[in-house]
Amino acid sequence: MRAGFLAGVLLLAGGYTWLAFAELAWLSSAGRLGPAFFPRIIGVALMVLCAWSLGAELAGGARERPSVHWRAAAALALLSGLFVAALEPLGGLLAMAAYLAAALAYFNRRRHWQNALLAVLLPLAIYLLFRVWLGASVPRGPLGF
Amino acid sequence: MDLFANLLLGFSVAVSPLNLVYLFAGVMIGMVVGIIPGFGPSAALAILLPVTFGMNPASAVIMLAAIYYGSQYGGTITSILLNTPGESSSVASTFDGYPLAQQGRAGPALVMQAVASFVGGTLGVVLITLLAPPFALLARSFGPPEFFLLVVMGLSTLVVMIGGHWRLGLISALIGFALGTVGVDLETGNSRFTFGSAELIGGIDFIPVAIGLFGLGELYYALYSGLHVSGSGGIVQYQKERRFWPTRRDYAESNGALARGSLLGFVVGVLPGAGATVASLMSYSIEKSVSRTPQKFGKGAMAGLVGPESANNAASSGAMVPLLTLGIPGSASTAVLLAAFVLWGLTPGPLLMAQKPEFAWGLIASMYLGNMALLALNIFAIPLFVQMIKLPYRLLAPAVILVCTIGTYSVNGSIVETWLMFGAGLAGFFMKLHGFSPAALVLALVLGPLAEQSLRQSLTISRGSLAIFVDRPVSLAILCLTLALVAAGIWAHLSRRAPPQD
Incomplete structure (x- = not known):
């Protein structure tokens, strides 16, 4: 269950990061840090952490049973x-x-x-x-x- | 003299008949929120934010703040009578509160928790009165590097100290940061992640996300955990006890714990990200370690109830210091309070106390009155709150969804935001189910724009050098404090994992 949720977050993080790299500029026209600066850092960090956690989750192999409620x-x-x-x-x-x-x-x-x-x-x-x-x-x- | 003049000004605002009515409504709602398990102050504040739209700013914030610190009082009643904490900061109060109730001492335990909450809360407000003005003066020298490091400190402390898995906490915070980047980039005017939607140009509004995560998400999780079928048959019937009031010995045993818990709670509360839960658990550990009879802890030691209780209330007061003087919330609840401030056109930060003294001091003065009202409510209205504990979740849950949904729609009359709240509710449920931290997400969503702006400004000033974060004495001090807090959090985790050595 948690692995599925992590995979979903990883997928969304991948889309976010791709957009940050493909559509946003690293530097502004004035040569300052641009609109892509923060999203790229966040996106890459999110992907790395999600992939790490997903790997750990799959390696652990624990399966939770859903609540009866x-x-x-x-x-x-x-x-x-x-x-x-x-x-x-x-x-x-x-x-x-x-x-x-x-x-x-x-x-x-x-x-x-x-x-x-x-x-x-x-x-x-x-x-x-x-x-x-x-x-x-x-x-x-x-x-x- | 300035201090007394400001405090008098504050009382002149707080004791107006209208503000007193809102203050008492706030403490009453806070108590009710505190006693409902699985329904925290963050949810109540987010849900009730739209209800305050017709009020003037001072009344609205006085009421919302009263809900916030009132909930710290209420959470302990269920800890003592039901062995179920009303919210996370009351967990430590179950350790000795419930054993006391089982021994036929529920009455004294309830009175002592009220006294401890009052002492912690009031001492916290006294310390706010004394320390907030110099703190605001100091904060005026803060620049972008200091603000960025304060955000980092708040989030890293929250992630490390909140318990559970640090990676999942960090992922939650990063999701919040990512959501915070949606909308127009303030420095360049470029749209980011808006997909051509006019509704997203202004960014993702914090209120629907907070209502969804804390309101809907918590309710779905409560039902998933079976709270709607669990009865309230386990409530200790304290009315049959012979002695309701504490003995002199109870007070004598609690004096030290009261003072230590209040001071510790305030200091922990001031640190962004640490909060009332950490303060109460730390207080319990300290009381046990300094006690001459540690073997009594967990079996009904009054100091084990009083210490954490004074600590969590002092922490909720302490958390108001960074909120008022820096505009940096240290928890999800204070993040919602910050949203309320902003909604009313007030900008918390170093200049708030100088530019809006009637508002800032009115709020502080109202906290003195609120704590007194809560003490009286806690002792004399306990039977009323015990009846509320019995209100079944199967009625409560559908009704709360109703208020959440209509409340979200009413903020901007937007169905898109109402769907956003619903989506956040589903996300909040799965986050809670899988050990993620909705509080870290909300805090990062609120602080994200400040973090991005201050990081970009810092690197522009330093021409890309990270040395700016260690060159300035204040930023270096914040960095060292952050590292110390993170190290303390990791040490606490490792020591909990270590096997007992008997």
Whole structure:
């Protein structure tokens, strides 16, 4: 698992370093250190450290077993991704209510009344806090809220 | 005299009715944040940053700072009653706090931790009052080499002392630096890594990344660890104890530990990167080594609870010194505070205390009041916080995601930043899962532009020679201190790995 994550970071670091070498100048037109100076140092150091750590990880060969609760974390991540996706199409208030209803139905099972109450009251409170009290921007949907 | 005049000015700002309301709201939120395991002050500060938009700058920063140092108080309640630290700086408080509670002494332990937090926190603020002005004066002589070395000191200390694997910590910091290079290069005006996106020209905003890493990432990890199914049945029922208040002997045993922990904590807190967790663990080791009865440690020694507790609170005060006088945060939490300062148009650094005295001294004065409020809250509102410990994660987690997401969107009304927060949340989960350091990433993201600018300026001044970092006495002193801290961190790691010699 960690080796896979390190490989992903190494890949991204490779792309970053390649761009730093290919597209950015080491010196500016005035002859001073240019925009590539810092990214090249960072990129190369990142690649070396990732490759070193990946090598050590593969040589160690230790395999971690995922937690039995990985489904709960995955479900919350999926629901929060869907919530972000729904923010602008549905509007802040409706997206919050829909997300919370779905999340509570999954995590707080068989407490239908409690879940329904929370799914209505909490989004309303947060909407009033941000939109009305603080005057901050909350996405407006087709219904205007 | 200047000192008293400044402090009076500060109190005149801090005791305005509105600021007092925000101060008490801040300490209350800080306490709640502290007692929720897996949810640290960095996350709370990042999430609540957008909520402060309607306030004036002094009120906003007074409230955010109160959340920051208030969380140090709250974390210990769960350490004592549940054997689960509310946040990392309260780990050392479980060593003797929980055994005390098991022996039927939870009441005295809770009161003594509140007293220790108050003494550590207040002594820390007294030292800020005395030392911040001369520190700010000294900092005025700092040039690019000193600022670059301070950034290096902060990050290398964090990476070495945070525990876990140093390579993974360093990779985390480098990722933060890399993210910090996105946007327009301030010296040449060239775009870097923007891929033609208008949203990226201004760089990667720190707030969505911090909310994602500390808010979402921590919550996903908490669920992965099964916190949503673990009940709170293990809470020690202190209400049934006959004696709630500590005895004279408890105070007598704790005096030395209080003084040593507070001073050590403040010094460690001032050093960028070291922080409250390191201070509390160091204090525990020192108390054990100076104790006449070291065999009692781990079995319910009051000094083993009081020392770390005063140290972590003094450290959180000490960390305000480099933040206020240099503009350099030493931890993820103070990095979020720095973001709040910048958001309000305040530039922490050598000139802040001279140019905005009402703000800087208002904040310092509010910390005296905040510590007093926290002492009272800690002793008299414990039953309330015990009820909050019982709030199930299965309700808390979905609700916090709601606030994180709407809070991020509300900063700039940007859906791109909201997706960035979500991406940072996933990255934060995997970083925590695999032993990387989200704190190092955030600190490097905040300090990256300063590091790059000061390194380039230093090398331009010296015409490319690295000797500039050892030629100047102050930079040489910072370099030596950095090397000493790194060596101390490595030594501590090696001694932990060495087998016990009984």
